[in-house]
Amino acid sequence: MAVFDLLGRRWAQRVIWELREGQPTFRALRERCGNPSPSVLNTRLAELREAGVVETVEGGGYRLTEDGRRLLEALLPLHAWAERWAKRVSPG
Amino acid sequence: MAVFDLLGRRWAQRVIWELREGQPTFRALRERCGNPSPSVLNTRLAELREAGVVETVEGGGYRLTEDGRRLLEALLPLHAWAERWAKRVSPG
DNA sequence: CCGCTGTGCTACGATTTTCGTAGCAGAGCG
DNA sequence: CGCTCTGCTACGAAAATCGTAGCACAGCGG
Numbered sequence A, B: 001m002a003v004f005d006l007l008g009r010r011w012a013q014r015v016i017w018e019l020r021e022g023q024p025t026f027r028a029l030r031e032r033c034g035n036p037s038p039s040v041l042n043t044r045l046a047e048l049r050e051a052g053v054v055e056t057v058e059g060g061g062y063r064l065t066e067d068g069r070r071l072l073e074a075l076l077p078l079h080a081w082a083e084r085w086a087k088r089v090s091p092g
Numbered sequence C: 001c002c003g004c005t006g007t008g009c010t011a012c013g014a015t016t017t018t019c020g021t022a023g024c025a026g027a028g029c030g
Numbered sequence D: 001c002g003c004t005c006t007g008c009t010a011c012g013a014a015a016a017t018c019g020t021a022g023c024a025c026a027g028c029g030g
Helices: A002-007 A012-018 A026-033 A038-050 A066-089 B002-007 B012-018 B026-033 B038-051 B066-089
Strands: A054-056 A062-064 B054-056 B062-064
Touching: A002 A012, A002 B012, A002 B066, A012 A026, A012 A038, A012 A066, A012 B002, A026 A038, A038 A054, A062 A066, A066 B002, A066 B066, B002 B012, B002 B038, B012 B026, B012 B038, B012 B066, B026 B038, B038 B054, B062 B066
Parallel strands: none
Antiparallel strands: A054 A062, B054 B062
């Protein structure tokens, strides 16, 4: 179950989620994620790049690979569940 | 994005996955997950119980709630992606 | 009553991960 | 040369996790 090793780390899923559109820079991505420390973000990005789901953009910025976009789609049901769950936990 | 807070912690997703069938005891669950330290497992179980996705069984053991089972279903696409990905990363 | 076994779970020092802040090297531009 | 952006590193402090040991309780056989 290597996926839990890749995606079970802090910020990993969040990074993929925040890369769902655009090609944010390192700093912009960091801000979108809620300002994790740059060292961790860099480590995650390195892991995700090595896993082939994230890639750098010529001239700066990051984006999902084709594989990454498939992973993002696989995260959609989880997100749908999360929204229903959030409403149930703290309605309003 | 509270779901990343709940499921972005180590072992959280794994615990849910390993509860997909049966009602394993604390120790059995721990073994299935690959022996995380009991303190972390207990913390995760407490968080998941508070979130309402895991519950204890009368007479011992743990299982998913109805909500937990829905969450498990939301994890299936992620798992399907993971299997394809694992084959691509290390074929054979 | 005693011991054996299994249950959930706690304690605690060691290790690993993450945090938070500061700053570096390089590129582009005036 | 200086300003601003880029990705990224350094480093001490804090938090999370590890690994091992063991506690309290319950059931059951003798």
